[in-house]
Amino acid sequence: MRFLVDECAGPSVAAWLRERGHDVFSVFEQARGAPDVWILDKAQREAWILLTVDKDFGEHVFRRGSGHRGIVLLRLQDERLTNKLRVLTELLLRHAHDLPDNYVVATETTVRIAKVP
Numbered sequence: 001m002r003f004l005v006d007e008c009a010g011p012s013v014a015a016w017l018r019e020r021g022h023d024v025f026s027v028f029e030q031a032r033g034a035p036d037v038w039i040l041d042k043a044q045r046e047a048w049i050l051l052t053v054d055k056d057f058g059e060h061v062f063r064r065g066s067g068h069r070g071i072v073l074l075r076l077q078d079e080r081l082t083n084k085l086r087v088l089t090e091l092l093l094r095h096a097h098d099l100p101d102n103y104v105v106a107t108e109t110t111v112r113i114a115k116v117p
Helices: 011-019 036-045 056-063 081-098
Strands: 002-005 023-026 049-052 071-074 102-106 111-115
Touching (some): 002 011, 011 023, 056 071, 071 081, 081 102, 081 111
C-alpha cells in the first residue's frame, strides 16, 4: 500500500511501514512543516492513503468537501510508538481492504469506517 505519513504520526511509523514493504512518503522526513492543505492535496493527487493523528483532516473532508484517496486517523489514548504499531498491525491485518477511499478512525478497541461521497 501507499501511505503518506503525517508529521505528527512520526518518522518511526513511516520506517515501520517501509520495513513491511509499503511505499511511504514521510512528511517529517521529506516536507517538514507542510500545511494540512498541501498534505491532503499531495495525498489525493498522488494516490497516497494519509496516516495521521491530526483531527483537522476530518474538518477538511467532512465540512469543506476536500477530496482524498483514504485517510486513517489514529485516535489513541496512548500515543507511544509501541501502541501505535500494535493498533496499525491490527488495522492492516483486519481492514487493509477498507483503507483506500475511506475515512478510517482507529482506536485501541474500535475501527470506524466512513465512506465519504
